[in-house]
Amino acid sequence: MKALFDFILTFGNLNPQQMDFITAKAREITIPKEEYFSEAGKIARQVGFITEGILRVCYYNNKSEEITKYFIEENNLVVDLESFDNQISSSSYVQAVTDCTLIVFERKDWLELLQTIVGFDAIVHKIIARALMQKVERRSPLVSEDATTRYLKFMEIYPSAVNRIPLSYVASYLGVTQSSLSRIRKNVKL
Template sequence: MEMLIEYILQFGNLNQQQIGFISQKAQESALKKGEYFSEAGKIARKVGFILDGVIRFCYYSNTGEEITSYFMDENNFFVDLNSFDNKIPSTGYVQAVTDCKLIVFSQENWQELSNTIVGWDKIVQKILSKAMVEKIDKINPLLSEDATTRYLKFLEKYPKLTNRIPLSYLASYLGITPSSLSRIRKNIS
């Protein structure tokens, strides 16, 4: 719980009573590698915070190809925001890439935090803004650079993730085939 509170305090001030209330509304949870936190066709009803592990966001293209949008690791909140906020079925999946230890908030408890803690919505907005900037920083290179450069930048920016995620997921994220990724890795070794 301490990791979560330290993370939140980067975005705003909370008193001990508010911290206690957050802790009361949070629930420790675990996901095994391959399990889904939320799934396409279902409404996302919880927000997670990663204590340990890697999560990926993915979807299936209209040709049935599995595409990884992005990864998240420790010390990050995650949620299918559109589904969660608008109470509509998700179009993608949130899946554990590794065994994960999480802190989870139900939709009801998340709303109680918003209704009870003065300044909570402002804190959440700052967290969302940071996440949005990081997401854009991840996506921009995918649109404009060749596969080798994308892979090298991924290694530079996320050195801890490379050995924790399957090559097929990484290839999907980079927009290349697993065999192309293998060739790139061989050429730069």
């Protein structure tokens, strides 16, 4: 729980009673590698905080190709926000890239935290705003750059994750084939 509170407290303040209330609503889960935190076609029902591991958000395009949109590392919240907030079926999968440990909150408990803890909604809005900004910052350079530059940028964005993510997922994220990525990696001398 310490990592969760260290994360939350960078966005606002909580008193000990509020932290106890949050703790009472939380539970820890593990998700084995390749398993899903949430799935396309289902309604997202929980918010998670990753204490260990990496998750990826992916979908299938109209050619049934799997496309990785982005990765989420330790010390970040994970939720399919549109599905969770609007109670609609998700269009994406959130899958464990590695074995993961998360602190999770069921939707009813998360809503209770938002309604009960004064200022918690403002903290959550700051967290969401930062996550959206990161998503844009991470995706924008990938659109217009060549494959080698995209790979170098990927290594810059995810330095601690680069050796923990399978090449097939990295290739999907970068929009290149796995064989192209292998060639790029050989040519990139670090």
